[in-house]
Amino acid sequence: MIEERNDMQMDFDEDAQYTERKRILFFGLPWTFTKYNIKPSVITVDAGLFKIEENDCYMYKVQDVKLTATLLERMFGLGTVICYTGDVTTPELRLTHIKHSREVKNYILKASEIARMKRRTLNTLDIGAGADIDDLDS
Secondary structure (H helix, E strand, C coil), rough: HHHHHHHHHHHHHHCCCCCCCCCCCCCCCCEEEEEEEECCCEEEEEEEECCEEEEEHHHHEEEEEEEEHHHHHHCCCCEEEEEECCCCCEEEEEEEECCCCHHHHHHHHHHHHHHHHHHCCCCCCCCCCCCCCCHCCC
């Protein structure tokens, strides 16, 4: 149990692989108070000026990643990365209007797979095959 806590503490001490700021859509200037830190084992979103809110999501909980870019975002070299997670507080984590969005998306995909393999975690979905447990016994 103590070793697990030390591993979790080390996850937060790692250097950030990507640090991006949410940008306003017009000219892509970073005049907002939202910062995204993407580390090999955790994604952290810091938001706010007067009321600061910090939201963390472990990388092994990321199940899927999607990149969207509107016409204006593409004109200013921005994009929005949407992470679908198994996290209770944030099932859909949005990294809105960030630069290098394609690189970030690809990095999150690879890092989440590595984190799942490292923790030996398996994501399964109920596809509704229709078989009940009672049917399997007979």
